[in-house]
Amino acid sequence: MLSPLEVYAGSRRLPIGGPRQRAILSILLINRNQISSVEEIIDKVWHGVPPSTGRTQVAICVAALRKTFRTAGCDEDVIVTVAPGYMLSTRGHRVDAEDFLERVAQAEALDREGQPERAAQVFEGALQLWRGTPLGGINVRMVEDAAVRLIEMQMSAVEKYMALRLQLGEYQALIGDLTALVQAHPLRDRLRGLLMMAQYRAGRRADALATYHDGRRHSIEELGLDMVAPLQSLHEAILREDEIALTDAGWSPRRAAAVVPAQLPSNVFAFSGRLDELRTLDSVLDQPPQGNHPVRVSFITGSPGIGKTSLAIHWAHQRAEEFPDGHLFADLGAHGYAREPESPESVLRRFLTALGHRPEQIPTGLAEATALYRTTLEGRRALIVLDDVHSFGQIRPLLPGNGQCHVLVTSRNQLEGLSDNYNALRLQLGILPLSASTAILRDVVGRDRITSNPQAARRLSELCGNLPIAVRVAAARLLGKPHWRVSDLVARLEDRDRRLDELSHGEYDIRLRFETSWRQLDPSVATAYSRLALLDEPHFDAWCAAKATELRVVEAQDLLERLVDLHLLDVVGRGEAGRFAYGFQDLLLLYARERVGRETTVATSCA
Structure with missing residues (x-):
């Protein structure tokens, strides 16, 4: 029924005969499992002006249909004679219109149960049953009216399916489908509203506003009416970029479950110094966040081993409570020793999963995933730490779209795009003061070993160049060699030809840190x-x-x-x-x- 009338026995299509047989079978299908009187059939088929042979012609058509079904292997009559007429029995048979309605009901139930992904899949299967105009080509008013009802059910299911896909963040992919639907049905307000939301969520605000004005023109020209109130409210909310109004109006997709990610690595042990730098980072948060203000970005840069990551993580832990909606962290691996830099697509997938989206919800395209990420963070106050960044292009999709969030970036490279596009705070680190270097030694190795020979401790810091990573390597070596005095390690480092060897151990391999910069x-x-x-x-x-x-x-x-x-x-x-x-x-x-x-x-x- 969801196409021009077709009957199949298994995969074999059966011949139904001429227009009259098709019309009679359509009437019996519409009234399936109910009696259709011969008089009703005659009246419908001949539009109220039947010939004197009408009853005989109906009986001949029914007999021909029965023969077709028996020849196809139906042992029982599909069309049975029941006074005062005939009944088509669907017992043991399938009708695609019934399958469609059952699947739609199942999809609606899944949506009510909070399973939008599964609901969308079932809606998609239901809509795939359609193969053309329902019962098309049959010139019987009753059949044409039934076709209109089926088409309305189809369009209602399409709208619900599109709304679920919008909820699941498929903004970019939806635009093409919805554009075609709106062009075919320019006066269906729900479709037009969904298209406007998909365009807006995909970052195409101007297109969303144009879609509204195109619909208003159609409404005035064809109906003499202005746009309905819900679309007017949606238009105004998009103009103002008013997320609260969009949600209250029912157009905004439901957010993912309120998951609060906590991805910060452990705070840095024996952190010392950098008080001025910490105050500078604090200053970025002095002004209260504004919902429509550009995202706030702080950028820490400096030489290999200078302590960029340590400063970022330490500050992030100090201010973590000011970001109640979560903390995201990614090592972009610009200078990783055994891997290529992370792609923004892979980081987006991890972030979206951490924010509550299931993997199957996450779009594969970068633009679509970015739109979903920014929508998920809209109105949320989150901290995003992007460590060891290679280029501005690597992190541009990872920057939220609102000033409620704060982004902290570390990189050895200049990342000019951050300053050009986001007015980022730029903080360049130098070597530690001598007092901070010796404080790290004291906290890691123990006060007694360091204070027992303060001159050796100062000389050790100097031989490490007051470079934080080198100081930590030296402290780790002393901690692992309790029988060494500080002066023993100093003696080893005094040999310039051996110094890098002595300071390249385990994860703190200084030579490898320098090597990654050399390779550039x-x-x-x-x-x-x-x-x-x-x-x-x-x-x-x-x-x-x-x-x-x-x-x-x-x-x-x-x-x-x-x-x-x-x-x-x-x-x-x-x-x-x-x-x-x-x-x-x-x-x-x-x-x-x-x-x-x-x-x-x-x-x-x-x-």
């Missing part, structure tokens, strides 16, 4: 960097660098600034001629010299 360099830049490391001056300017690298001064200046951007050199001031002075951190200098075979003679002198 073009071969020509890496060669020039090594030559700079062989200079006999601790600080040098572009003129001196040009001499060492055999570049023009302007080229040497560009090289130096590129190395500064990569945090492989520091700007240490200006020289006597007003030129910038550059220098290496101590351990980076050792590593750069190691790359050229630990040469003991300098490449050049600036004298």
Whole structure:
């Protein structure tokens, strides 16, 4: 019935005969399992003007239909004679219209039970039963009226199915389907409203407003009426981007279950120093969040091992209670030793799962997943920590769309897009003060061992370059060697050729940290960097660098600034001629010299 009339025995389609047989069978199907009088059949088939042979013709058509069914293998009569007419019995047979209604009822029950994913699947199966115009091509008013009722049931199911898909976050995929439906049914307000919501949720606000105005034009031209009140309210809510109004009006999809993720790694043990940096990060939260304000972003950058991740995690734990809707954390792996940087798609899937979405709910497309992520976080106050980022493009889809959330980013790279697009706070870390380095040693190793020889503790911090990761490696080595005095480790580190070996143990492998930054360099830049490391001056300017690298001064200046951007050199001031002075951190200098075979003679002198 959900197509031009068809009858099948198994997979074999049966011939039904001419228009009159098809009309009579359609009437019996509409009244299935009920008696249709011969007079009613005659009246419907001949539109109230029957021939004198009408009763005989009906009997001949019924007999032909029975023969068709028996030939197909039906032992019992499908059409039985019951005074004052005939009845089509569906016992032991299937009618697609009945299957459709049963599946729709099942889908509606699943939705009421809070199973929208399963409900959408059952709705989809129900709608797949349709193969064309129901009972099409039969010129009988009763059949045409039944077809209209079936089409209305179909459209009602379509609207419910589309609403469920909207609820499940399939915004981008829905737009094409809903656009075609609205074009075919321009006066169905529910479809138009769903299309507007899908467009708005997919970030196409202008399209949503255009869809409203197109519907208003149709309504005025064809009906002489303005848009219905619910669509007017939806239009106004989209104009204002008013999430509360969208929810109250019933158009906004239900959120995922209120899951509060808590993904922050454990707080950093023996964290010391960075008080100014912590206060700077605090300042970003001083102004109260505004729902429509751009998302707030803080960006921590600096050289390998400088403590970017430690600072981010420590601050996040300090302010965690201010983000009651959850804490998300991702290591993007820009400088991972054994893996490629994480893709935004994989991080989005983890975040959406942590926020309560089932894996099958999450769209596979990046744009659709991003839209669902931002919708889920809309109105929520969450903290997102994105660690070891490679590029702005890697994290752009991971940035929420509202100022209620706060994003904390760490990277060795510049990530210019953060400042250009989000006015991010930029915090560049330097080495620790000596007091903070010795405080870490004291907290990890124990007060007695450190304070018993404070001069050795200070010298140990200096030999670590006051680089946080190196200080922690030294502390871990002392902790694992309780029979060592601090001076024993100092003696080992005094040997410049062994220092990186002594400070490259376990997960705190300093040499590997430097190696990942080295791999980013073009071969020509890496060669020039090594030559700079062989200079006999601790600080040098572009003129001196040009001499060492055999570049023009302007080229040497560009090289130096590129190395500064990569945090492989520091700007240490200006020289006597007003030129910038550059220098290496101590351990980076050792590593750069190691790359050229630990040469003991300098490449050049600036004298």
